[in-house]
Amino acid sequence: MHEYLALIVGGIANGSVVAIAAMGLVLSFKASGIFNFAHGAVGAVAAGIFYQLRVLNGVPWGLALVITLLVAGVGLGLVMERVAFFVSAASTTMKVVATVGVMISLTALFTLRFGGVKKQFPAFLPDSGFRVGGVNVGWDQLVVVVIGLAAAVGMTVFFRRTLLGRSMRAVVDDPVLLAHLGVGPSSVRRWAWIIGTVFASVAGVLIAPSLGLDGTSLTLLVVESFGAAAIGGFANLPLTYVGAVLIQVGVAVTTKWASGTDSLRSLPTVLPFVVLFLVLLLTPKRRLVEVGASLQQRVSMLPSPSWRMGAARLVPLVVLLVVLPELVGDHLLDWMQGVVFVILMMSLSLLVRTSNQISLCQMSFAAVGAVACYHLQDIGFPWPLAVAGAGLVAIPVGCIVAIPAVRLSGVYLALATLAFGIVMETAVYQTFLMFGADVTPLTALRPSFAQSDREYYYVLLVVLAVAFVLVRLLERSRLGQLLRGKADAPQALEALGIRNSVLQTVAFSAAAFFAGLAGAVIGPIFFVVGVGNFPTIPTSIMLVALLVLGARNPRLGTLGASVLGAVGLVVLPQYIGNSTVLSCLNLLFGLAAVEAAVASTRALPPTSRARARLRALLGRPVGPAADTAAPAAAVRSTPDRVLVAAESAAPTRKGVKS
Known part of the structure; x- marks a missing residue:
């Protein structure tokens, strides 16, 4: 009994930090509608500043x-507020990219100063x-x-008794009245942002003595607080505190339970993310309403170019890829990985650029494909059939992730897919x-007709070509038009009898499916494939950010954006050996x-952009409803095309046409 009491005391102390x-x-989310993925990086920077001042x-x-809270808390709070203001009219994907960009920059600054050890x-x-x-x-636990x-x-009293606190509550409920x-x-x-980053700074300084000064660990530790925030409904601070304590007590107790059982050893690590996923899945949809949801824009897309223009852009890229083995020398394996990540990013493009959804678990789909191909x-399946079968095996996993996607959107969908990916990585991979x-890494065999690196590179090009053709056919098909129509006007499709859930x-x-294909072909590059090939954090998050950066120029299309993202994520770092x-x-x-997230709001005309800023400040639509939608020139599917596609798929007296 005393052992469990000690574990509970430790859990309460750790839960208080979380x-x-x-x-x-x-606090920052409920006041701005932007979920700060850089929250942990703020804590890491605060720990670094405190270490610099006190130890060095x-x-x-x-x-x-005090100095740490002023510099990291107040200073970074002001920076985050400015970032939040400029991306207030952007889509949820762009808001995620903006905060991820801040996270990457702060982590890089930390590494430049304190190194990676x-x-x-x-x-x-x-x-x-x-x-x-x-x-x-311990006295430290009590403190x-x-x-x-x-x-x-204190924050509960602050919200109820002070003018600023009541204003922070009113800025969500009725900002117009507040103004x-x-x-x-x-x-x-x-x-609100300043107080939020001060809290992150305090948490970073308090947890650093037990973790050590490590930028990655400190940045990712705060991810565990997402489950507590979900228990509090992303709004209730006392309930958030209780949720954090209960989760950490559960982690402490399950650590003892799992110490002698191999099948349970990942339970303490995965528990906070299971809680996050289940809370998001079971919470009534009416309680998961995003602040500023009416402002969101799609990732801007220009009309598809003619086939002549597409061919003119595609031919030079194809020629470059064909002659690449003659140019890259010893870096051919790196470029082979890059080709695989192009396929992976094209799979993500179907969600981000076509249907305006977000997924932070693409690496989990790829892992399923890799294991399926091995088995x-x-x-006895031939290699081509094994690769195709791996993509098919990944489809049911995609259907599982689609369950929260049916009832969640925006940042809640991003958090649900992130939780799913972490659960897969920390628990399911080990089963x-x-x-x-x-x-133990699995042996990944190359096809009998492509044993050398050069031969397998050209096999990867064929797989890439097939995947690209299939993606383009899907984007240009009636189904692709419906997916874009769902992103532009989901209520209109529902009114025509087309279920958005489908x-x-x-x-x-x-x-x-396409992520499973990528996972199936990545292992044979090095003849082995293991858990380390499919990290959810940071790779899945980086995929979204790189895809959006590649899409800065919509004329690049799906393939161009994917190629740029893959080169930046996989290939370029291999040419640079210097950590600095x-x-x-x-x-x-x-x-x-x-900057890309901020630039996405510039697709609006000046008048609409000004109204979007006003809506961001007041938290509700202002002016004509048409101003909330992206201009017709900035989206791939015009309203007429969406309507034609929707009507052709709507039920008729003779049945369903499509």
């Missing part, structure tokens, strides 16, 4: 903490303790719990269904991602 981070995340410069820890972070709180009921309780409770209670009372909504949101070859408990399922199934240069490139890439 709760501080989660409450800051909720000898500043007393109290003064070092974990450093010991000396404890600054008292490490002695006392006994209560036979259980040792952390008191800070967490004080933050939860009429003489309180600027933008000023209120600025304070199909093992039972007998995937790579096994020992996570279209969402088809979109995720198609994306899973790579960190500088990551810094520039993060800034470019933010």
Whole structure:
């Protein structure tokens, strides 16, 4: 019994730290409608500043903490508020890309200053303790719990008793009334961002002594707070605190349960993300309404070029890919990986650019395809049939992910797919269904007719060509028009009797098929395939950001955007061996991602853009409803084409035409 009491005490202390981070995340989200994926990076930067001041410069820890909160908390809060303001009229995908860009830039700055090797972070709180009921309780644990409770209670009182607190509640409920009372909504949101980043900074400094000074670990730890934020409905701070404590107590208790059982050893790690996925899946849809949802625009698309223009752009790229083995020398394996990631990014393009959905679990689909191809070859399937079968096996997994997609959208769908991907990586990969408990890499065989690197490279080009043709046929088909119509006017399709849930399922199934193909062909490049080939974080998130950057010029099309993204993610880093240069490139890439998100709002005409800014400040539509939609010239499918496609698929007296 005493063992469990000690675990519960430790869980409460860890839960208080997670709760501080989660409450800051909720505060900024409820005031702006932007989910801050850079929240953990803010905590990492704060820990680095505190380490610089206290450990390297000898500043007393109290003064070092104050300076840290001013620089990381207030300073980065102001930066985040400006980013949030400029992307307020962007789509959810662009908002995710903007905060991911900030995360990448802050992580790069951290790496440039402190390197990529974990450093010991000396404890600054008292490490002695006392006994209560036979259980040792550290003073540092008590301090952390008191800070967490004080933050939860204090913010609750702040919201109910102070003018600024009531204004932060009103900025969500009725910003117009708030503006009429003489309180600027933008000023209120600025304070909300500052308080949110201060909470992230406090959490980063408090957790660093147990984790060490490691930018990646500190950045990703805050991901565990997403489940607590979901329990609080992304709005209720006291409930968020309770949720964080319960999750961490559960993690502590399941750690003991899983210590002697191999089948349960991943349970403590995966528990916060299972909670996140289930809460999003079971919460009534009416409670998951995004702030500023009426403002969102699609990833802008220009009308498809004629076949002559498409051929003129495609032929040089094809020629370059064919002669590439003669040009790259020893880097051919890197370019082979790049070809695979082009297929993977095309699969994501079906969701992001065609149907205006977002997925952060594409690597999970690829992992399923890799394992399926291994087993199909093992039972005697020829290599081409094994690859095609791997794509088909990934389709049911896409249908599973489509379940939350039917009832979720925007940032909630992004969080659900992220949780699904992390659950797959930390739990399912280790089962007998995937790579096994020992996570030994599987042997990946090349086809008998392509054993050399050059031969297999050309096989990959053939697979890429087939995938590209299939994607283009899908985009140009009536189904593709319906998918674009769902992105532009889902209510219109529902009114014509076309179920959006079916279209969402088809979109995720198609994306899973092509991602499964990519997973099936990536293993034979190095003759082995394992868990390390399919990380959800950061690869799945980076795929979305790189795809959007590649789509800055819509004339590039699906293939061009995918090629640029794959080269930036896989190929270019292999040519740069210097870690400092790579960190500088990551810094520039993060800034470019933010700029791309900001630039996406410039597709609006000046008048509509001004109205969008006003809607962002007030939190509700202002002016004609037509201003909320992207201009016809900026989307691939015009209203007439969408209507024709929808009518052709609508039920008739003779049955369903399509």
